[in-house]
Amino acid sequence: MSPTPPMSPTQPTSTTVDLDVWEIVIGLEVHTELATATKLFSSAPNHFGGEANTNIDPLTLGLPGSLPVLNEQAVELAIRVGLALNCTVQRSTFARKNYFYPDQSKNYQISQFDLPINVDGSLELPDGKVVGIERAHLEEDTGKTTHVGGGGRIHDAQHSLVDYNRAGVPLLEIVGRPDLRSADEARAYVSELRSVLVAVGASDGKMEEGSLRVDCNVSVRRRGEEEFGTRCEIKNINSLRSLGRAVDYEAARQVDLITAGDRVEQQTRHWNEDEGRTTLLRSKEGSDDYRYFPEPDLVVLDPGSEWIERVRAELPMLPADRRHRLVEQCGAGVEQAALVVERGLDELCLAAVAAGADATRTLTHAEHNLSDGRSVELDPGSFAALVKMELDGSLSATQAKTVLAELVAHGGDPTEIAAVHGFEAMDSSELDGLIDALISNHPDEWQRFCDGDGKVTGFFVGQVMKATQGKADGKVVTGLLRDRAG
């Protein structure tokens, strides 16, 4: 391992790239830990982060004479993800990737190289964009090296300590094609991928805890150019926010280099969250020679159509399909559908609509009034009843919101909740009286209303609401005012 070269002297001067001139090209490699009980090739628990070196067995430590045997459940989860990403699940083999590093107990990583289990897939983002997936292959994780002394910085460490609990944990590396064009798209891609992984039960999707690790390849090119620019790979991205910042920083750095007449060198760079910049880890030119070759301790993995079709039949509905369903069955907007599905409220909305609730009003509530995580527990029948009460005028919009919040927090019957709050349908004669009084007390405002000045509508509605303590329905009030104005 050669010492890490000093940081690049060239720092970007701008933080935003002129997107009329430049195009950012992003390809993501996402490693996800698979939610199995044991490691990829041995029966030690797939659990780490606790007491060091407790989940170890001979293979985890790379002891002489130990041998790997593939975990069936890891394959099952890999197939689930592959199918969820529209991949072809194929006959695959394992290979050894050889490199020396102390947290790699055998000094080679068992991975899939020329024949990965999943190839040629795609992922549809909420806005409808389809991103290519090159492959999604199985491999083992490494242990963890802690650098001691020198403030934990690798270069100043006095010594290092190695914990192998994580060594051998199953990973699926999902390699996306360079189809992304902005930080927003990159974030949307990871977010969508995470939803898919969670939906199929492959991963808990916790990026901050390292269950989902993102390596980001960024290059820039002038708009209209056919060739991709030289890319840099950014590591240590631990959140969606970091991903966006890192992409923007790195793109700006590369544009600055090119603008200054320099060229972008192919590098691996480290995202530093605190400093908000990427720094050079190593140059890829003359990079390590991993000497991949077929892993002789393992045999061919060929799941076959029976296994694959069984998994396919058992797949849950995926986020993209759920969005489409909401659009088709409830007339949801694209963004609305994305939000509702992300909150996991689509089943609730569909059930409420099936129980007779108005689709538009139901979705509006899901979008604006159901951000509480407990909303998924809401009883669809009660939700439907509430929407109906609102629509038949028994509750005002404001009242409906209050009742809904209560339903989410405590459950119950919307009619009873409304009664407890004293929410009743306003007698229209009561409203008529109120409005007549307001008109006579505010002749100037009334004249402006009659002249078509919409701004005073709010004044009258507000006054009615104040007088009725919110019981009146704003829409009904507006209607009555219009009636009077003729």
Add this chain to the structure above:
Amino acid sequence: MSERITTDDVAKVAKLARLRLRPDELTRFTEQLDAVLDHAEDLQTLDLDDLEPLAHPAELSNVLRADRVGALLDRDEVLASAPQAENGRYRVPPVLGEAP
């Protein structure tokens, strides 16, 4: 000498394999490896285009293990035979550079 492999090649290979060679060893190993590679030249005369590589004599497939936790090693016992350990971890000198 046919020079199928040079001292530079051997030096590079030794570095990849984490071996350190003295200058006399470098010369000697280069000569010896060259002799082996010279013998291996016979393979270059064969027409092997139509043959599938045989990486493994067993040619088995789908050997799988149920996802059940098995026996673990005792940490203290294992660390007792480690060259150096500290707080339940393997202790090594400073590591320069990140893993690839």
Add this chain to the structure above:
Amino acid sequence: MTAGDAISIAASVRSGERSATDVLEEHLARIAEREPELHAFNLLTEEHARAAATAVDERVASGDDPGPLAGVPVAIKDNICTRGVATTCSSRILEGWKPPYDATVVERLAAAGAVMVGKTNLDEFAMGSSTENSAFGPTRNPVDPTRVPGGSSGGSAAAVAAGFAPVSLGSDTGGSIRQPAALCGVVGVKPTYGTVSRLGLVAFGSSLDQVGPFAATVADAALVSEVIGGHDPGDSTSIAAGFPDVSSRLGDGVAGLRVGVVTELTGEGTTPDVAARVRAAADALADAGATVEEISLPSVRYGLSAYYLVATAEASSNLARYDGVRYGLRVEAPTTGEMMELTRTEGFGDEVKRRIMLGTYALSAGYYDAFYNKALKVRRLLRNEFDAAYRSVDVLVSPTSPTTAFPLGARSDDPMTMYLSDVCTIVSNLVGHPAMSVPYGEGDNDMPVGVQLMAPALGEPTMFRVAAELERSLR
């Protein structure tokens, strides 16, 4: 004097005629006498052995059957893991390491009532053909101690030849059981790849390695093969079929069997005395009713190159784990990178370094297709050629080694000449087929000559029948 073969020992121990303890002490006495001269063992485990023998005797006394190898002393090659007992691979790099587990083959021997007497010397990490590449000094040939016992399982071969144990275990990656068996005048078997578990065998060339027995008789070798063989879910390359029944067929004779003598392995390079013994063996089989013909396997000559590329490539990766971090030797240095480099430089001997470098080279960018991948294709070519040969014959015959045992030091300066010792044996490993060496008289220097029998995958029953016939023909 009672019979010293494993089957006789087990029979007498099971019947209560002899005690396992007495059997053990007889062998320990023989070891005490000649071990200082021969150095077959890296470690003698007398204490462990006495406890195991006592346990066997107690089981017999209580009416239990300790198993088919009851009270049989066995020697284990020191690259096979033994729980709590140092396993060194004859390398400095594993200094101080004691495996926390037994290899599957060791478990199975113990379960059959066998008594381990010690760990035998080998060429470091099984890389060699003379047992001179050991960090602990060479083993000598019991027949003539100025000569090598062959290798890499020289210690296990010598242990059986010297009567230290009636049977022993070795590992065979390119001939490491058969060649020393031939040079020491004992039976040595490399079973079909996948029939004997590799779990707990310290890997050299994973797609080539197989554990197998040494024995003084064909019947003992058959019995030990059956005991250690069979499916192991802990080894992904273990075949489900289990080890074939060989013992019950040993007396079937060879009448009607078709035997092919491999032209390419009996001509040039083979010394005339060895070639003469192979012809004598073929004649004996013909006399016993087999049809014998010459058969040509033209690609066999490419086997050596293919073998040295595949075996070293796998070894370069298998031996990467010896880095001073987790177990064994560490040479301290200011950084982990330097520590790993110094540890490996100090810990490995020259032959291991040579092979690691050759393998690293064969796998490195730009050479993979020219070397490693080509070697894999030669492997396929050989497999095809053997499959074709086995359509016309049942077993193949050749010398096990082109020469008899050579003097210590004779080939140690010239790796390529040493590699040529393996020319007859490596093809079986490349194709994964079974093969064995049967002693068949002596050469000009009165040193033993071994005849190699080869058979198709799972062809052990026929192979052992032929071996038994050769053994009979010498009586």
